[in-house]
Amino acid sequence: MTTLLINxxxxxxxxxxxxxxxxxxxxxxxxxGTKYGCGIGLCGACSVLLDGKQTFSCVTPVSAAKGKAITTIEGLATEKGLHPLQQAWVEQDVPQCGYCQSGQIIAAxxxxxxxxxPSDEEIRAKMGNLCRCGTYQQIFAAVKRAAEIQGAQS
Ligand code: FES
Ligand code: FES
Structure with missing residues (x-):
């Protein structure tokens, strides 16, 4: 028996x-909300935040998460409303099938x-999760928009 701190x-x-x-x-x-894709640390569908860092949960043992703060897609919104990334994702109408999208938002x-x-180059370099529907342009636009929303809120 162990205890994990999730959201x-x-x-x-x-x-x-x-x-x-x-x-x-x-x-x-x-x-x-966290999805299983490849199971071998390649696609990013299983991404969660571990102490704020993107982590592929399919290749991370439970032992590595003990004592750390785990954030899943369900943990991003607050009582005040959607996270700026979720707002931007809705505005930009990003998802197609949607399967990869929680991992994409966690990466962002x-x-x-x-x-x-982030600069355009930094967004392109860091957003490495795979999307079989090819929503990369919408993801790029949504990350830029989320940065604007977040900036306006701070
Ligand atoms: S399921 Fe593909 S990286 Fe984890
Ligand atoms: S939206 Fe279908 S896999 Fe990305």
Whole structure:
């Protein structure tokens, strides 16, 4: 038995240390917004924030998340409303099938946390998650828009 801090709440989890964090988050804690794609650390669909850093939860053991703050897509919005990235995603009408999108937004959240005003090159370099629907242009536009919204709110 261990405890994981997910989206600001402590979750007692009955998992072996080497269980992929993705399964603990989805199947044991019930946050199903985080998706399984490749399972080998390539696509980014399973991205969560671990102490603010983008982390592929499919290749991260539960033991590596102990004592750290885990944020999933469900943890981005607050009582005040949607996260600037979620607002921008809606404005730019980004998703097609939607499967990769929670991972994309988490990748963008890590980027904006590290760098609230990323250049075009920085956005292109950091947004490396795969999207089989090819929504890359919309994702790029939405990250730029989210930076504007976030800047206006701060
Ligand atoms: S499912 Fe984790 S990187 Fe693809
Ligand atoms: S929106 Fe379909 S995989 Fe990205």
């Amino acid at each position: 600001g709440k402590e979750h007692p989890i009955d998992a072996e240390d080497d269980m992929p964090l993705l399964w603990a988050i989805r199947d044991l804690a019930g946050y199903t 959240a890590a980027l904006l946390k590290q760098n609230p005003h």
